[in-house]
Amino acid sequence: MKSNASRWRVGVDVGGTFTDVVAFDTTTGHFMAEKVPSTKDDPSDAIIVGLQRLVQRGVSTDELGTFLHGTTVTTNALIERNGARMALLLTRGMRGVPAVRRQTRTGRVVDVAFKRPDPIVAPSDVYEVSERVAANGEVVSALDVAELRETIEQVSEKGIVSIAVCLLFSYLDSRHEELVQATIQEIIPSARVSLSSQVLPRVREWPRMSGTVLNAYLDPLLREYVERLDEKLSAEGVRTEERFLMQSGGGLMHFRAAKGGNRTINTLLSGPAGGVNAGRAIATIFDESRVITIDVGGTSCDIGFIIEGKPLEQTEVEVEGYTVAVPTFDITAIGAGGGTIATVDSGGALKVGPKSAGASPGPTGYQRGGMAATVTDANLTLGFLGDGQVFGDGITLSRTAAESVIQRKIAEPLGTDVRSAANAVLEVLNTRMADAIRLLAAKRGVELDGAAILAGGGAAGLHALAIAEELGIDRVIFPAQPGLFSALGLLCTDVVHDYVRSILKPWYSLDAGEVEREFQALQEQADKEFQDEGLIARSTEISRSVDVRFAGQGTELQIPAPTGPLTAAVLDNLAKMFHLEHRRRRGHGAEGGSLELVSCRVRATVRVPQLDLRSKPADERNASLTRRTRQAVFDGESLDTAVLSEGEFDRIKSVTGPTIVEMATATVVVRPGWECRSNPGGALCTRSGATAALVEH
Amino acid sequence: MLAVTAEKLKSNLETLVGEMMHLLVSSAHSTLLRESRDCSYLFLGPRGDVVILPDDAFLHSSCYRFLAKHVLNRFGDSMEPGDIFVTNHPYESGVPHVPDLAIIAPVHVRGELAGFTASIAHKSDVGGSVAGSASSSATDLHQEGFLIPLTRLRSGFVETDYAFLMSIFAANIRDPRSALGDADAQLGVTRLGGERAGKIIEQYGLATAIAAMELMLSSTANATAEFFSATESRSGSAVVKMDSNGVDREMPVSISVQVQVADGKCTIDFSGTAEQQLGPVNIPLPYTESACLYAVCAFLPPSLELNDGVRDCVEIRCNERTLVNPSYPAPVGASTITQYRIVDAVLEALSQIWPESGVAHSGGSGGAMTILYHRSGRSDALLQYEIFGTGFGGSANSDGESGVTVYGTNLSVTPIEILELQYPVRVENFELIPDSGGAGQYRGGLAYRRAYRVLTDATVLRRADRIRFAPSGIAGGANGKAGNFTITSSKGEVSQSDGIGEFRVEAGSIITVEGAGGGGFGEASLRLKDLVESDRENSFISEIAAERIYGGC
Helix, strand or coil, X not given: CCCCCCCEEEEEEECCCEEEEEEEECCCCCEXXXXXXXXXXXXXXXXXXXXHHHXXXXXXXXXXXXXXXXCCHHHHHHHHCCCCCEEEEEECCXXXXXXXXXXXXXCCCCCCCCCXXXXXXXXXXXXXXXXXXXXXXXXXXXXXXXXXXXHHHHHHHCCCCEEXXXXXXXXXXXXXXXXXXXXXXXXXXXXXXXXXXXXXXXXXXXXXXXXXXXXXXXXXXXXXXXXXXXXHHHHCCCCCCCEEEECCCCCXXXXXXXXXXXXXXXXXXXXXXXXXXXXXXXXXXXXXXEEEEEEECCCCEEXXXXXXXXXXXXXXXXXXXXXXXXXXXXXXXXXXXXXEEEEECCCCCEXXXXXXXXXXXXXXXXXXXXXXXXXXXXXXXXXXXXXXXXXHHHEECCHHHHHHHHHHHHHHHHCCCHHHHXXXXXXXXXXXXXXXXXXXXXXXXXXXXXXXXXXECCCHHXXXXXXXXXXXXCEEEECCCHHHHHHHHHCCCCEEEEEEEEEEXXXXXXXXXXXXXXXXXXXXXXXXXXXXXXXCCCCEEEEEEEEEEECCCCCCEEXXXXXXXXXXXXXXXXXXXXXXXXXXXXXXXXXXXXXXXXXXXXXXXXCXXXXXXXXXXXXXXXXXXXXXXEEEEECCEXXXXXXXXXXXXXXXXXXXXXXXXXXXXXXXXXXXXXEEEECCCCCEEEEEHHHHHHHHC | CHHHHHHHHHHHHHHHHHHHHHHHHHCCCCHHXXXXXXXXXXXXXXXXXXXXXXXXXXXXXXXHHHHHHHHHHHHCXXXXXXXXXXXXXXXXXXXXXXXXXXXXXXXXXXXEEEEEEEEEEECCCCCCCCHHHCCCCCCCHHHHXXXXXXXXXXXXXXXXXXXXXXXXXXXXXXXXXXXXXHXXXXXXXXXXXXXXXXXXXXXXXXXXXXXXXXXXXXXXHHHHHHHHHCCCCEEEEEEEEECCCCCCCCCCEEEEEXXXXXXXXXXXXXXXXXXXXXXXXXXXXXXXXXXXXXXXXXXXXXXXXXXXXXXXXXXXXXXXXXXXXXXXXXXXXXXXXXXXXXHHHHHHHHHHHCHHXXXXXXXCCCCEEEEEECCCXXXXXXXXXXXXXXXXXXXXXXXXXXXXXXXXXXXXXXXXXXXXXXXXXXXXXXXXXXXXXXXXXXXXXXXXXXXXXXXCCEEEEEECCCCCCCCCCECCCCCCCCCEEEEECCCCCEXXXXXXXXXXXXXXXXXXXXXXXXXXXXXXXXXXXXXXXXXXXXXXXXXXXXXXXXXXX
16 A cells, blocks of 8 residues: 555543543544553653554554644643743833732632732742833833843843743834843843733733733743654654644644744643534534533533534633633633532531542542542432442442432431432532533523533533533533543644734724734734744635724624725624624623724634544444343432443434443433434434423424 | 522522623723722512622622612512612612612512612712712712612613613713713613523522522521531620821721620620711711621631621621711712721721631722823813722731732722723832731731823822721731822922822822731741741842841841
């Protein structure tokens, strides 16, 4: 067979416990997967082990066309606070900006001992630069270079390797920041420099500074990691230059861009982004226009939305007390999962969460020293999880232990029986998850009526249908291979770069030609970066949008704009779209109100061949039917419930509730009134018959 | 099982309130709402009780309760689904001061009253004698802005009645565009919130939902009583002094409080507190009650759900015609400044009862500043309104946080780039003030300084406290540093003031605002050397303080 240099696409997702390496064969549509224990000190070790195993199974490094990687390197470094020793240079007199941040407190307002998370850059590593640019971009006082040189000498003496520069109004005029950069590089040639005018050229000094500080803090680490991985891949015989990291807002970033340094903060949510991508692909396959993704694990439930085939994004997130204002998939975590603890307080009220028993010691039913009544214990008590069922890592579930803890800690204080108590725990948890979805949907302007749920993660199958019932949703999809969800998602991703430019002008004063030139400039920047990444030969897709608000408002709405050229008529049309969107999302409008253009955005996409999530793993299993049943309690009623393994279910193709499907890494409870079908590729589709019937009437 | 319904309903209502608060801020127009978030949204039970108390509404909790009960008393018999009530009257309706506009609507389920949905939001100007309606020397409520008594917009006539009311309001205030934009946003969320609340309650059935709300209140009341009972009968007291009432500038105003915890109850008695004042530092009773509730809740176990159930176990005694319970038409414009001091006093008294959770005085309110820029040829006023943060006091386990708005207030700082884009001003300095936090084993939080160079002639209005009397330390901790307010003319002449009043300044003048730092907790000699050293390195304390107060390291 002739060698095909782009035959294999490899996706790597590094999780806290396992590193998943998946190779997708573009010639057959099949894929192979390896699960390797993660290597925390150097995550690239596990990646190479996984790759070597795949090579043993037939993947040729000569034929490896694309390497895709979702990483938590920057996230972990931020949470564990082991980024680079860094300094921050800011406009003279402005040390209050990083000290006060937003000024707001998070958590309980009655906590008089509130503490912000520690600053990433200590006040003693913050330096002032004499210079000033005014709000109209005019230089009020020139940069004092002699003084700056002295400052940089001091920074140099401290052995600092990474420097963030954020000067007031630099998003309007970046010359002072560039002069600072040139001076730093002259005095400390090895220093890494992050300029706010390059990392995040947007109005509002704190979000811009925050992003630039995080970038400088994490850049040396990410660069080092990518360089190491790059070398190791080459040493394994990988030839392709198409090596990418997943970005927080979807899309891929070339290794070269990662080493370049200005986009480091775009990787902060690289890890979970793969899963959202897989969700997007599944939403497209099942032709669902509105999908709520829930990923329920032991401690938390991640919630996201995919609308018309596009994951919702947010322009700003808060991590460790810092603001990250780059496009990010809109994923919200709430404290609700299998290990979530239930208690009855002294006033007689039942509380479920947000605390979790975690994986260690875990729920009481794990028999690993856990003493708390958890959601898993409630599921065991009611028969949704099986007595003696084995979880990964050799955990054997005990119903007796679970029942006794629910009896003691929930049923007795509430004055009820053990089943009612367990049922109450699940009801409260399901309501909390449903409400979190409701709140997020309302905030994002998503209509729940007619939406479907896509449920991933080990514990989602136990709760998804009950949540759906509470939300009035009649379709729930479970992906095949829930454990490989993120890695598979990497294989259905395009290369995407986002660009933004602050404008902040009254709508009436806009000159269409001028706005068009802003868009053109962003597109030229995109072309140049794709060229640097060696992707220019492929066709680039450009999409434009504008951020608009009522004059005087502080929060803008993102309105998609046609690709061009931008005319006065297009501007009028955009204003109309804004009014419609404002009324839809905020419940009131003011069609006569004057508008402001806050910023122009360009998203540039290069399409790459993608994995079809209907494809099967190369190595299929077979299983025989055993016809097991057990008693499970649905809303107080004990029912004879069929229990199927994944392989068994694959052969039956369709069941009605009550049925329990035990998959390798997840359990799906098909509630009475629901039907569950298997699909090509192994996804489970559940549909509420009762609800469907009601609709037909 | 009612306990389960209660938990579900609570989750539903919390979600609703969070959603509406988000909507209110994101559709607001003024920088005060959209950048600072000086507003709140709440759902109340059918008897006017606060059944869930979100963080954003802490400051206004008892005001909402008073307002809802007042609506019930006045209109209880004739209220109809779709009615909306508007008011900003501190005495009649219990709002903190005239700039706080309240909009409240009954929630009906199948024609039966199921609760209330309401919002309170601060307007940067509601008329009255000075721009920003924040006169520091008002002697009468009517100087503090245009008053709207509790006004019923009848179902079916809301749009027309609202337009009519707002047209009169607009003619009496200085910045009607942003004020009316904010009022529209309030009306929007109050209606939308009411509709959603009705749907939620209908799911459970009205009787069940009301029983669940009662259970939420009684579980909290029981848990609170139990916590109080677990403490052996004890008492504490505190006297704090405010700089002045704004009119008699040399005369301090004192707040005296005696607190007793016994038999599952907490009694807070304000006997000995100053009489009703001539100037605007008087505080309406419901706002005093909100302050007491905040201070008590700070000592309750974090797991306890907060709502008006706590109030069942707290008795607040305020004599009539005093600072903390004034009568019409005493001015109340600066009531928030007083509110912080009431919290200081009650926290200090409670710290004697539970020293293991004790906390020193905070820097309090950083005060409000209004700058009215003089522009020729423009009819609308260019009005900049900001409220400043300070620092928390040190507590039994940690340093006070620096550069925050303390207690029930939780406002964002207005970005410098936004200020300069919107107003003819240049911010020349924004930094924490070294040594402003009181020394102690646990240091008080630092306050910050902001310096503004005005680029046109302007009128500046400033109202603050803590210029004369610094925040007290406790348990041997030192006092925080007092605040400061100076104006430097374009010729370089510096004038200092007691932080209150109206000042006309020329273009090029610099206005410098400094808040007060929090008090320290415990003896400074007990502070860990490492902490002293890092404070010195980070310039939280000066070299001199490190040597003299902490004895070097």
